[in-house]
Amino acid sequence: MNERALTQHDIDAPVTPDVSTSSGLISKAASHPFLAGGMILVGAGLAYATAKAIKNATEEEVARDVHVETSIIIDKSPQELFSFWRDFKNLPLFMKHLESVVSMDDGRTHWAAKTIGGLKVEWDAEIYNEIENEMIAWRSVDNADVVNAGSVRFQAAPTGHGTYVRVTVNYNPPAGSVGASLAKLLGSEPGQLIKEELRRFKQLMETGEIATIDGQSSGRAEDAVRLTAENITPGDAIEEFQFESK
């Protein structure tokens, strides 16, 4: 099988081999990952390879260079978590690398990552699969600055434990300045970054806020100054009491 990183074009206009499976079927297979498994048994090896590649293309093969999987347990119901995540404009609340996610008229969303050095990294995305209260899968479309896809799964944990939340994210870091900007934003450990974002999601869902010390006081503040005998207000009482054994 000829492996190469598939682009958005491959998904939108898949190469159809001259076998019994029609492009219509392959398109259908491409839009339903679970059906594809059955479809690929039909036809020659090339059809198999292409259909399988397209099935995988919906998630992993769309963006293959970086693949992250992580999970967390959250003491909320799958329904609560699903509906919060499904409203994608909420994502920047706990995904620090995102600036905004905005809904567009055609049901797609426009994502903007935080800018680094004035360079904007943006893309449009669509939800290509979802099962209510269980799963949401999204992927970038058109000319994304970064080809990417992701999914989140919500599964009820045993009684009293809430919900398992499992996230996968795939993306191809682009070359050039956009890639460099993204690398700066995400750091060298995208897996760790996604894990931290899930942790913030948990904090937000369980406590209503995200733990932080940003903005707190310290001796590092610009106007912080050491107090010495010279700058202590004169007249302050200093008293010391020594413990004495009975």
Place this chain on the structure above:
Amino acid sequence: MKAACWNGKHDVQVMSVPDPSIINPRDAIVKITTTAICGSDLHLYDGYIPTMQKGDILGHEFMGEVVELGSAVKNLKKGDRVVVPFTIACGNCFFCKRDLWSACDNSNPNAATAEALYGFSGSGLFGYSHMMGGYAGGQAEYVRVPFADVGPLPIPDDLADEQVLFLSDIFPTGYMAAENCNIQPGDTVAIWGCGPVGQFAIKSAFLLGAARVIAIDDVPGRLRMAAEESNAETLNFSDQDIYEKLTEMTGGIGPDACIDAVGLEAHGTTLDAIYDRAKTALYMATDRAHALRQAIRVCRKGGTVSVPGVYGGFLDKFPFGAAFSKGLTFKMGQTNMHKYLRPLLKLIQDGKIDPSFVITHRLDLKDAAKGYSTFSSDKDGCIKVIMKPELN
């Protein structure tokens, strides 16, 4: 505002720093009336705790008056007098809901750092390194208190600051250590370490029904406090064999429970070395765990060893065979503060204990550096230092 800031090993500086402000909706700002230096603060002072940064505001034992409230705090009002527990807990997670407040999942913004060392992170702490959250501490005039709807304990007017301040850490810590011993009527409890936590463990062991408490240390002033304040029997480990002596005192059976209130000694184990080597898992420690080893050796068969801490890294030459052969139970951990605040306040109100007995020094916050150096060097005469932002 004035604040005692960490500036390196043996270098505490009182600085003028910005007043804290509300950052999250569940925050409150407390104006501090009394604060204290903890024995574990000395580990910061001695430079043994990694992830400290110059300018970090120290202090995790404090109380005062609520002066500002975040929009989501409904159970407190301005002017309320509160003691604040040193562990920061959300009240919503799996652990908080099960009274395991020091294991809170949601209060450490640097959880990833603690995870690298321990597997999973516990709660954030005030004034105790960035691995524990990096929260500004309370050896200051004001402090920002996260999850203020969960932590701060309201105090009635008829109790003085000094009577209730130690609800912020050392009294619940000593109490939990004693509670973890599962004390039965007629039990003998041996306690290593007569610092303030040990003193409260001694008192708590008696409150929980112990028939005998044997206190072990090598500082005469601390042994004297244990004997005079609590009627503990005392042993000085510098001039006798503790195993021989305890065995003889208990008729050959050993104490029913043993409390290690000594913990990580500053000498011998540096946490920054542990942190670096944790990743390679090749660390060979020679922690000065004399107290813990002695406790394991002398504890009676089927007894309990209770460890209020603090331990940070790895122990070498741990007598696990002895522990197994005797079927010991180990109970340990950072104090689950919120479980104990109200029950222990009630003990104070009912006159069962006056925690102020441990105080030996009272200083103005301006003299924090002197407070640290005295506490560090004068083990005999200096047992507990409290500080006030303004001593009038």
